[in-house]
Amino acid sequence: MKILTSSAMKIAESIAVEKGSSYMELMEQAGKGTADRILGLADVSGRQVAVLCGKGNNGGDGLVAARYLAEAGAEITVIFVMGRELSALARANLYELEKRRVHFLEPDAPLTRRLEAIRKSDVLIDAVFGTGFSGELPAACKELAEAANNSRAIKVALDVPSGIDCDTGLADKDTLRADYTYTFAALKPAHVLKASLPLCGKIELIDIGIPAADIAAIPDGITLLSAETAAGCIPKRQEDSNKGDYGKLLNVGGCVHMTGAVILSTLSAMRCGVGLVKVAAPQPVLSAVASHILECIYSPLPVSESGSISIDGVEQLRTEMGWATAGLIGCGLSVCDDTRLLVEEVISSFGRPLVIDADGLNCVAENPAMLRKALAPVIITPHIKEMSRLTGLSVEIIKNRRFDVAAQFAEKYGVTVVLKDSNTVIATPKRELFINGNGNSGLAKGGSGDVLAGVIASFLAQGASPLAAAVAGVFLHAEAGDMAAQTFTPYAMLPSDVIESIPFVLKQLL
Ligand SMILES: NC(=O)C1=CN([C@@H]2O[C@H](COP(=O)(O)OP(=O)(O)OC[C@H]3O[C@@H](n4cnc5c(N)ncnc54)[C@H](OP(=O)(O)O)[C@@H]3O)[C@@H](O)[C@H]2O)[C@H](O)CC1
Ligand SMILES: [K+]
Numbered sequence: 001m002k003i004l005t006s007s008a009m010k011i012a013e014s015i016a017v018e019k020g021s022s023y024m025e026l027m028e029q030a031g032k033g034t035a036d037r038i039l040g041l042a043d044v045s046g047r048q049v050a051v052l053c054g055k056g057n058n059g060g061d062g063l064v065a066a067r068y069l070a071e072a073g074a075e076i077t078v079i080f081v082m083g084r085e086l087s088a089l090a091r092a093n094l095y096e097l098e099k100r101r102v103h104f105l106e107p108d109a110p111l112t113r114r115l116e117a118i119r120k121s122d123v124l125i126d127a128v129f130g131t132g133f134s135g136e137l138p139a140a141c142k143e144l145a146e147a148a149n150n151s152r153a154i155k156v157a158l159d160v161p162s163g164i165d166c167d168t169g170l171a172d173k174d175t176l177r178a179d180y181t182y183t184f185a186a187l188k189p190a191h192v193l194k195a196s197l198p199l200c201g202k203i204e205l206i207d208i209g210i211p212a213a214d215i216a217a218i219p220d221g222i223t224l225l226s227a228e229t230a231a232g233c234i235p236k237r238q239e240d241s242n243k244g245d246y247g248k249l250l251n252v253g254g255c256v257h258m259t260g261a262v263i264l265s266t267l268s269a270m271r272c273g274v275g276l277v278k279v280a281a282p283q284p285v286l287s288a289v290a291s292h293i294l295e296c297i298y299s300p301l302p303v304s305e306s307g308s309i310s311i312d313g314v315e316q317l318r319t320e321m322g323w324a325t326a327g328l329i330g331c332g333l334s335v336c337d338d339t340r341l342l343v344e345e346v347i348s349s350f351g352r353p354l355v356i357d358a359d360g361l362n363c364v365a366e367n368p369a370m371l372r373k374a375l376a377p378v379i380i381t382p383h384i385k386e387m388s389r390l391t392g393l394s395v396e397i398i399k400n401r402r403f404d405v406a407a408q409f410a411e412k413y414g415v416t417v418v419l420k421d422s423n424t425v426i427a428t429p430k431r432e433l434f435i436n437g438n439g440n441s442g443l444a445k446g447g448s449g450d451v452l453a454g455v456i457a458s459f460l461a462q463g464a465s466p467l468a469a470a471v472a473g474v475f476l477h478a479e480a481g482d483m484a485a486q487t488f489t490p491y492a493m494l495p496s497d498v499i500e501s502i503p504f505v506l507k508q509l510l
Contacts (some may be wrong), residue, residue: 002221004186005167005403006131012185012218016210026208027057027089030184031064033206034158036181037247038069038123041154045073045090050153051122052144052176053090054162055082060090061158061184062127063097070100071125077103077117081128081141107140114144121153126176130159130166131188137163137172146175157181160190161199168400171192177201189403192224194422199456222403222425222433230475231509233468235459246275247461250299250324251454252317252346253331253360254285256307261332261358263292264447264495265454269328270295271502272458280320285332297490304338308355311338314345321346326353326461330360330452339363346347348373353460353469353497357381357453365389371413377466381453383420407431416466418456418474420449426470434471439478442490443498451495452477455502479505 004012013026038044051066053059059082066076078097084107086094098104105114118124126148128141137145139160148155155178160166163175166188181200183191190196191203215221223229238245249269254262262285266277270293279289280299289296299320301313321327333339343363346354353376356364363381364370369392371378380390388395391409398405399421406419406427419425422444426434435497456473464472480501484493487501 001224001226002186002215003189003192003224004215004218004219004221007189008218008220009131009186011220012210012215021209023089024092026210027060027093028064029207029208030061030158031093032068032124033208034061034065034156034182035068035072037180037204037206038065038156039072041180042123044069044123044252047074047122047496048120048484049074049076049123049125050117051076051078051125052081052148052162053078053129055086055090056130056132057087057089058130058132058158059127060088060093061075061130063090063093065125065127065158066102067093067097067100070097070102074123077105077121077436079105079114079117079144080107081144082138083107083172109473115147118144118147118151121151124153124155126155126157126162126178128162133160133162134165136354137174142174145176148176150459155179155201157200159183160188164190164199166190169196170400171196171199171509175199178205182206184208186215187224187434189222192423192435222435225434225436225471225475227475227479227509230472231473233459233464234436234510235462235464243275244362246273246326247463248276248323249274249277249457249461250278250280250320250327251331251457252280252309252327252329253333254279254281255309255332255334256282256284256303258283258334259288259333260447261450263289263303264450264499265328265331265457266296268451268454268499268502269458269461271499272455274458274461278320278323282307295403304336306334306336308334308336308339309342312343314342317342317346318349321350321352324352324461325463326355326457328355328356328357328453330459331453333359333363335359335362335378340366344370345438347371347378349375353379353466354375355379355381355453355457355460358449361386361390368413371415374415377459378415379418379456379466380415381418381420381449381456383449387419403427403433404450407433416470418470420452424478426467426474432467436474436478438475438481439481440485440490442485442488442493443478443481447495448481448498451498476502476505476509
């Protein structure tokens with residue numbers, strides 16, 4: 001399913017108009033679709049319906065819905081929240097509505113009357129702000145928000161609850177919380193992002209006459225990951241095969257202070273079907289790996305004074321790189337002069353697809369241009385803070401502009417970006433964008449990222465394209481997290497429980 005930002009939605013609208021629809025017709029469909037859904041929820045005849053009407057086209061949708069609900073016998077009160085200077089389309093629909101028996105509460109009506117209309121409503125339609133909103137709710141809206149949020153009415157938000165920026169999911173603290181959000185033509189990022197999702201209630205998509213094929217073709221659309229898409233990206237297996245057919249993953253990482261990370265990434269890679277994993281790490285790390293994993297092989301590397309892999313291991317690492325079909329570098333690696341040199345060496349001389357995670361990325365951060373030296377595709381898996389180090393942008397900017405930041409980095413350095421957060425964004429150098437909606441707060445724990453890196457690297461080693469490996473990996477990891485949370489709760493689940501859940505999720509997907 002495609003998700004459209006406010007600007008992509010404008011493009012979809014203009015394409016529909018070029019093809020013979022009109023902005024008026026789109027608004028008519030949005031309002032009528034809303035009224036039809038409300039009529040499906042409740043018999044409105046003789047009941048009180050209050051419409052909180054803004055001055056833009058979101059307000060216009062509310063006025064169209066009011067017209068249809070008035071025809072169905074509802075007692076309509078329109079409350080002008082932002083004044084009576086409406087957009088041209090909304091004005092035209094107000095003109096139509098004024099011909100009906102409808103109460104209008106003017107902007108200068110006493111606050112008590114407006115609050116009373118909200119309090120006594122059976123259905124409350126939030127048509128104050130839609131895709132055009134950003135920033136903070138104005139005072140005129142805030143003074144009604146508390147009454148709206150405490151109202152016993154069925155609360156229906158049009159397109160997006162007022163107070164939420166539909167592209168970033170940023171929500172004003174007084175956002176009008178909805179029981180239902182009816183969104184038009186396509187989901188917007190706010191309907192998926194975990195910051196805003198709980199404020200939307202049940203989200204339903206209303207067809208306003210823009211064909212799905214046109215929505216799917218919008219270049220800046222973001223694809224919501226689904227089980228079906230992820231399943232299609234998992235490399236196939238043949239009965240007549242041997243371990244050599246499923247790739248050889250070289251996992252470079254670990255230092256004497258961090259031994260668990262390579263264990264987690266190796267285990268998760270093995271659970272996802274790779275033929276062989278070789279762990280290249282300092283000897284003390286390999287002893288820990290050996291006590292946890294029976295099935296992988298080892299390449300003991302010399303230890304630097306700080307306990308990381310020493311640069312003296314570079315020749316040995318070059319030999320190992322010749323063996324592998326894909327690589328993973330960074331889990332528990334630590335950041336020092338030796339590892340910085342090693343990471344650059346691996347990027348510039350490894351001729352196979354490579355996942356760079358965690359400290360691998362921190363080693364790249366001083367000079368991300370080294371990513372351009374890669375001889376084969378690279379996937380980077382930064383969380384927001386690592387992305388901040390890589391780009392020099394603040395955490396806040398990255399969160400608010402996650403799609404653009406990921407897409408621009410991917411394009412600039414020719415890598416696939418897996419930008420990890422409560423919703424993970426995947427961006428390719430060709431500006432394809434994906435986001436996942438699954439996963440839970442139990443994944444917000446040390447070690448989760450190592451598990452994800454291992455899953456993605458495993459698929460990469462088995463021959464999946466970077467995009468397929470990222471799509472399958474991100475979805476599977478979040479789904480395994482959801483399964484682990486079901487058993488252990490988000491509090492108690494551990495990244496190792498996520499690994500334990502992988503087989504069951506694979507069973508469901510395949
Ligand atoms: N996209 C479609 O196919 C269709 C969309 N419809 C509906 O239209 C809205 C989008 O309408 P638009 O007029 O662009 O925007 P809004 O109605 O959301 O409101 C925009 C006005 O709000 C002002 N604004 C924005 N932020 C704030 C703020 N923090 N404080 C105060 N005022 C704010 C903004 O003013 P500016 O001066 O900032 O421009 C606008 O005046 C969409 O969501 C759908 O509901 C169609 O009807 C159907 C087709
Ligand atoms: K709204």
